[in-house]
Amino acid sequence: MIRVVVADDEALVRAGIKMVLQPASDIEVVAEAANGREAVAAATAHRPDVVLMDVRMPAMDGLAALRELKRRTSPSKVVMLTTFDIDDYVHSALVEGAAGFLLKDTPPRQLTDAVRRVAAGDAMLSPEVTQRLVEAYIRRTPRTALAARHRLAVLTDRERAVAFEVAEGKSNAQIGRALGMTETTVKAHVSRTLTKLGLENRVQIALLVRDTDL
CATH class of the missing domain: 3.40.50.2300 (Response regulator)
Structure with a gap:
């Protein structure tokens, strides 16, 4: 029963x-x-x-x-x-x-x-209700991507390039080889990126980059 x-x-x-x-x-x-x-x-x-x-x-x-x-x-x-x-x-x-x-x-x-x-x-x-959820998701996704792209706009081209490599899960050494930088330079870019975006760690950088849908 x-x-x-x-x-x-x-x-x-x-x-x-x-x-x-x-x-x-x-x-x-x-x-x-x-x-x-x-x-x-x-x-x-x-x-x-x-x-x-x-x-x-x-x-x-x-x-x-x-x-x-x-x-x-x-x-x-x-x-x-x-x-x-x-x-x-x-x-x-x-x-x-x-x-x-x-x-x-x-x-x-x-x-x-x-x-x-x-x-x-x-x-x-x-x-x-299911239809409303689907419609809300469709509406929300472009706004989320737009907001994420706007946040990344504060970065320099090199910082943005590093951020996208971070989103791929690469280490500083791997990013350095991919972008022609020393590990020290990569580390500095990551540190400035965290400060500019108000983030705490690399995972948050990766999540933000993923939100851009680029």
């Missing part, structure tokens, strides 16, 4: 979700919650397999409740529910460890299927 806690500040929404799940013989709603604090308390007391958690709730919102459950190493898997398909919500929920993110207008059959899949260990995103 899959044990579920439903957390939403609207009683009608909770009742609707219960009505959708009730016909499933393998799913049982063991508790309800009207805010994040009640959701944490219910999950702690009942140890459900899945918590269906509204994002926007009074007292403690769904994301804060998710973080609290993760701090308590709760075995419950959390699926966030919202009417707002906003990228920041999706990103924050997934970073905080949510097992799924569904819109409240998800068809009943898909909601029941999502509970089963999440309980079985799968992640679950509604098609609309």
Whole structure:
């Protein structure tokens, strides 16, 4: 039996979700919650397999409740529910460890299927949310590359050449041979590059160069 806690500040929404799940013989709603604090308390007391958690709730919102459950190493898997398909919500929920993110207008059959899949260990995103994530990634990639290229613009041509060699994982000696420099000169270029870019190590140089997508 899959044990579920439903957390939403609207009683009608909770009742609707219960009505959708009730016909499933393998799913049982063991508790309800009207805010994040009640959701944490219910999950702690009942140890459900899945918590269906509204994002926007009074007292403690769904994301804060998710973080609290993760701090308590709760075995419950959390699926966030919202009417707002906003990228920041999706990103924050997934970073905080949510097992799924569904819109409240998800068809009943898909909601029941999502509970089963999440309980079985799968992640679950509604098609609309998946599309938003893809679009957000596509939008973000050019901006990330542009920002990285702008940061590298403060370097001289030789410093930039060294940075690109660093991104290839080469040692100072290898970079020196590739660019016709002494190791001491390469080391000086790396040191100035770190200072100019406000970075701490060669790995960060490599990551920044990779972000340029050049």
